[in-house]
Amino acid sequence: MSRYTGPVCRLCRAEGAKLFLKGDRCYTEKCGLTKRNSKPGQHGTRRGKMSEYGLRLREKQKLRRFYGINETQFSTIYKKATGMSGQTGHNFLQLLERRLDNVVYRLGLGVSRSQARQLVCHGHFTVNGRKLDIPSALLKVGDVVAVAEGSRDVPTIKQNAEASARRSIPAWLEFNPEAMSGSLVAVPVREQIDVPVNEQLVVEFYAR
Helix, strand or coil, rough: CCCCCCCCCHHHHHHCCCCCCCCCHCCCCCHHHHHHHCCCCCCCCCCCCCCHHHHHHHHHHHHHHHHHCCCHHHHHHHHHCCCCCCCHHHHHHHHCCCCCHHHHHCCCCCCCCCHHHHHHHHHEEEEECCEEECCCCEEECCCCEEHHHCCCCCCHHHHHHHHHCCCCCCCCCCECCCCCEEEEECCCCCCCCCCCCCCHHHHHHHCC
């Protein structure tokens, strides 16, 4: 399975929006988009009129890169969203938010989604008391995510948990810093999902 291994700040510059791919660095003046707000490449400063297709493609790419998912996984989740009742765009975002790696990130146990995904893959987390190392696993309301017993002294996780106790956690999640665990208390509604995209354009891209 292919994955992007280049400079992630280049992705933010390409999309013209902060995708928060480097954790706390994205909130400082060291952010690549803040330092150089132009598209990457020799002709990055050129601005041309974008077609309707191009506009929808960019929104799709922006959302995919925001969650750090490859195209195959991304389109599979979209197909699942189309089979659910309700608005496809909202269903799509809810499915993306319910991924294990994203929940670990939202709880603050990973400074970025890529770090959260790596920690999950290395078996540092349990779901309902059982170790789970599949980042794409979808959580249900009531599921409890916790740092595995043998991973609580891992410096990175310990630092993240301490920092998370000082941050605001989304209302659809609960976090217990002492137990290093959190739970999904509700499926997030659209107003609770902060993504820099218009999901309707993504739906229109796939429905073309």
